[in-house]
Amino acid sequence: MIALVDCNSFYASCEQVFRPDLWGTPVVVLSNNDGCVIAANKEAKALSEIPMFEPVFKIKKQLTDNNVTFFSSNYTLYGEMSQRVMNVLKTFSPQVEIYSIDEAFVDFAGMKYSSLEDYGHCIRKTVYRSTGLPVGVGVAPTKVLAKLANKISKKFAHINNNVCVIDTEEKRIKALKWAKINDVWGIGGKHAKRLQNIGVFTAYEFTQLPEEWVRKNMTVVGVRIWNELRGTSCIEFKTLPKPRKGIATAKSFGKKLEDLGMIMEACSYYISEVTEILRAQKSCATYLQVFLHTNYFSDRDKQYSKSITITLAMPTCDTFVLIYEAKKALELIYKPGYRYKKVGVCLSGIIPQEYVQGNLFHAPPKWNKNELLKTFDAINKKYGKSTVFSALVGTRVKEWELIKEDRSPRYTTQWKELLKVKAKKNLQKTEGF
Amino acid sequence: MTHLGIPSSALSNIFLQMKTLSSGKLGKIQKRHNPEPSRQTGFPSAATHYTEPPIDLHKELVLNRDATFFARIEGDEFKEYDIQDGDVLIIDRSLSAVSNRLALTIVDGEFTVLRIPKKQVGSEFILWGIITYIIHYVQ
Numbered sequence: 001m002i003a004l005v006d007c008n009s010f011y012a013s014c015e016q017v018f019r020p021d022l023w024g025t026p027v028v029v030l031s032n033n034d035g036c037v038i039a040a041n042k043e044a045k046a047l048s049e050i051p052m053f054e055p056v057f058k059i060k061k062q063l064t065d066n067n068v069t070f071f072s073s074n075y076t077l078y079g080e081m082s083q084r085v086m087n088v089l090k091t092f093s094p095q096v097e098i099y100s101i102d103e104a105f106v107d108f109a110g111m112k113y114s115s116l117e118d119y120g121h122c123i124r125k126t127v128y129r130s131t132g133l134p135v136g137v138g139v140a141p142t143k144v145l146a147k148l149a150n151k152i153s154k155k156f157a158h159i160n161n162n163v164c165v166i167d168t169e170e171k172r173i174k175a176l177k178w179a180k181i182n183d184v185w186g187i188g189g190k191h192a193k194r195l196q197n198i199g200v201f202t203a204y205e206f207t208q209l210p211e212e213w214v215r216k217n218m219t220v221v222g223v224r225i226w227n228e229l230r231g232t233s234c235i236e237f238k239t240l241p242k243p244r245k246g247i248a249t250a251k252s253f254g255k256k257l258e259d260l261g262m263i264m265e266a267c268s269y270y271i272s273e274v275t276e277i278l279r280a281q282k283s284c285a286t287y288l289q290v291f292l293h294t295n296y297f298s299d300r301d302k303q304y305s306k307s308i309t310i311t312l313a314m315p316t317c318d319t320f321v322l323i324y325e326a327k328k329a330l331e332l333i334y335k336p337g338y339r340y341k342k343v344g345v346c347l348s349g350i351i352p353q354e355y356v357q358g359n360l361f362h363a364p365p366k367w368n369k370n371e372l373l374k375t376f377d378a379i380n381k382k383y384g385k386s387t388v389f390s391a392l393v394g395t396r397v398k399e400w401e402l403i404k405e406d407r408s409p410r411y412t413t414q415w416k417e418l419l420k421v422k423a424k425k426n427l428q429k430t431e432g433f
Numbered sequence: 434m435t436h437l438g439i440p441s442s443a444l445s446n447i448f449l450q451m452k453t454l455s456s457g458k459l460g461k462i463q464k465r466h467n468p469e470p471s472r473q474t475g476f477p478s479a480a481t482h483y484t485e486p487p488i489d490l491h492k493e494l495v496l497n498r499d500a501t502f503f504a505r506i507e508g509d510e511f512k513e514y515d516i517q518d519g520d521v522l523i524i525d526r527s528l529s530a531v532s533n534r535l536a537l538t539i540v541d542g543e544f545t546v547l548r549i550p551k552k553q554v555g556s557e558f559i560l561w562g563i564i565t566y567i568i569h570y571v572q
């Protein structure tokens with residue numbers, strides 16, 4: 001049996017752990033550049049006027065009118081809290097697949113249990129007890145069914161207390177009949193539409209289709225989901241992620257930038273960020289994409305956006321080489337006279353370092369012997385991000401970087417931003433000790 | 434039902450009982466081991482088989498990392514518990530609410546420090562975590 005454990009409104013819940021004054025009130029979290037709402041808790045979702053993924057400036061009034069508390073995203077905090085949840089889950093099974101920042105598959109294969117329901121509740125209580133974060137637990141024989149069980153655990157939380165187990169044929173059929181076809185994990189909008197067109201509206205109806213039809217129309221991926229829904233496990237349990245195929249970063253500037261120099265510094269900063277990840281996974285990139293655009297939402301500004309992809313002479317993970325290449329690329333696409341909102345970089349064609357082939361003029365470099373990069377990474381790891389950096393990054397980061405106005409403290413990673421406990425306002429020694 | 438990991442709360446309780454005795458003698462000594470080849474260029478050190486890693490305060494004071502949080506006190510409201518302005522609390526959320534222990538609690542939606550009363554029925558607080566240590570900077 002496999003459990004899918006998923007945190008309820010993860011980002012908002014992380015904020016609420018440290019803000020008991022907000023328990024039971026609507027909370028939303030805004031995207032990295034404070035652009036739009038990316039997460040909302042139960043109370044905020046209940047307010048139909050708050051649309052997700054809408055630019056914040058359009059809905060700020062609705063937020064304040066409904067007493068919604070909003071936070072800039074605090075990924076440092078969410079990342080650390082996620083780590084805690086995953087660590088707690090690892091005490092329940094040696095096999096834990098971390099699927100995303102807020103969900104994990106827990107494999108119970110080879111374990112003896114008398115009641116999966118009790119075990120599910122034990123997981124839920126222990127995670128809450130340790131971290132303060134509420135989770136839902138769905139248990140079933142396959143991953144796709146576990147995902148569905150998790151959905152049911154949330155939908156009917158008032159009955160099952162956030163734990164749902166599909167362990168009998170009867171329960172499986174009941175769940176499948178309840179689930180709409182577009183609720184099934186792995187069935188995208190396109191396939192869902194096509195299935196609805198032929199009269200398949202529930203997961204149950206989907207499992208009644210002949211395997212041939214599914215294979216022909218939805219490829220082997222569809223057959224896997226079909227089998228999983230029928231109770232045959234065929235999506236493997238992974239404990240390690242695949243190395244990333246593309247690494248990108250793009251963040252809006254704190255203010256509109258016209259000057260190429262400062263845009264170039266931001267671009268170099270992003271290159272430093274992505275190349276760090278590249279080296280951490282011992283890979284090299286073959287292609288570099290750089291893009292630049294103005295603010296789409298602004299009616300006053302002239303609009304311009306341009307992207308360029310270059311093939312590197314030899315795949316590399318060298319920050320300095322890539323900054324140099326990005327600088328050349330940016331000079332090609334930059335046009336003066338526009339007020340730019342965002343620059344971004346994306347590395348792709350990512351291959352393991354040892355697969356890099358030499359060319360006519362150069363042998364492939366030995367990356368593990370590159371003392372400069374090794375020292376560079378070691379210093380930054382020990383003393384903090386950007387302790388040493390390329391001079392092209394410059395020292396004006398604070399001038400272009402977006403200031404997250406409503407970010408909560410990094411309670412669990414910064415000694416200077418710890419949770420504060422003050423005297424209670426409404427107790428003020430009225431109780432006469 | 435088997436639970437392959439030891440529940441973290443139980444683990445912390447066991448460790449808490451292993452305190453240093455007040456007479457100066459030691460309670461149960463934690464086993465620590467750090468095998469390393471001798472580094473001496475002349476005579477190998479006689480300590481070779483007895484080396485232990487130096488004390489790591491985080492290891493000693495934080496028994497359940499995943500359930501431990503820190504909080505800083507502002508103001509002199511909690512002097513009765515020997516907690517002063519600027520002190521840092523180490524809070525373990527996994528510990529049980531044993532009466533008389535100091536705890537970070539929530540009363541009317543606000544954090545406050547309380548000693549857990551003997552009779553918990555009727556008292557209106559929500560437990561957030563048990564305070565295990567108070568870190569105080571000596572001026």
